[in-house]
Amino acid sequence: MHSAVYLPPPRIGRVDASRPLRISVIGAGAMGRRHARVLASRPSSFSLASVMDVDGATADDVAELYGARRAATEIDALASADAIIVSTPIRAHADTVRRALASGKHVLVEKPIAASAREAAVLVALAESYGAARLFVGHSERFNPVVRALARLVEPSSVRALELRRVGARPSPREEGALLNLGVHDLDLAAYLTRSPLGFGHAAGERDGSGAEERAHVLTRTESGATVHIYVDQRPADGIRRRTIALATRTHVWHGDLLTPSLVRTCRVTSSHETILAQTLAFTLAIHGGMPSEIATARDGLMALRSAERAARQVQAARLENLPRRPRS
DSSP states (O other), rough: OOOOOOOOOOOOOOOOTSSSSEEEEOOOOOHHHHHHHHHHHHHEEEEEEEEHHHHHHHHHHHHHTTTOOOOHHOOOOOOOOSSEEEEEEEHHHHHHHHHHTTTOOOEEESSSSSHHHHHHHHHHHHHHHHHSSEEEEEEEEGGGGHHHHHHSSSSSOOOOEEEEEEEEOOOOOOOOIIIIIIIIHHHHHHHHHHHHHHOOOOEEEETTTSSOOOEEEEEEBBTSSSEEEEEEEESSSHHHHEEEEEEEEEEEEEEEETTTTTEEEOOOOOHHHHHHHHHHHHHHHHTTTTTTTOOOHHHHHHHHHHHHHHHHHHHHHHHHHOOOOOOOO
């Protein structure tokens, strides 16, 4: 009979904040290349310790392009860094992250965190048990200027509805469907902007020949009561990328384009009641000695009327000039 063997948590080395953080990139595909470029662009903050990929030629290309060392193995990549960025294919996330955490490294893994919620739950429990080794996920849309503005300007509890649309041709054949590839971003944003977990409502979509969904609608609610509609399409007929968000509170609707990026706020006043009420409150404040800038004074009214009369006279004169002249008898 074998006795249980206690394995202590990995020893976490203290990261020296006075020097750039040494980060290895594991997975040198499209996202790994982007991470390597970012790391190499800020030598005062980061040091691209190494690049590793199961395809050695790909790793060589990225390492050479950004002046880094190519790690021959995952163990080599882990040993040379304070932290790891995992940008491997989705189905490899869990194993790579687990080994990185076990080696005592801080980890940023590309979204989704794993290929299934069951795998993700194991990773969360593992990271929390280690304590000092921290695990983060690359839900990078949280850092989009539009999302940052909404997070700053809108009180989460005031959100009544959210509509998010993410459309874009997938760059290469994938085993995963549109919800895992694209929708996971917007499901995260809905929970993030409302600071409330999502329930599950209803989903519908269309699948391709492999059985993975090409496009899908998700209609759900947050625990705070906000209605959420998410639409994803990874193979649009017109091939045009779109990433938009509409966020509604009781008083305003915010329309954002995450690609431009741009954000517009419109008022949800449906009748003149609120406008008249606000004017009457300003009128009351003016009577009591205040002078709100919104309320029109008598002089404002005089200037508006003079402008209207002047414009009307010009229109009238132009109309008279254009009238057909009667022939002289």
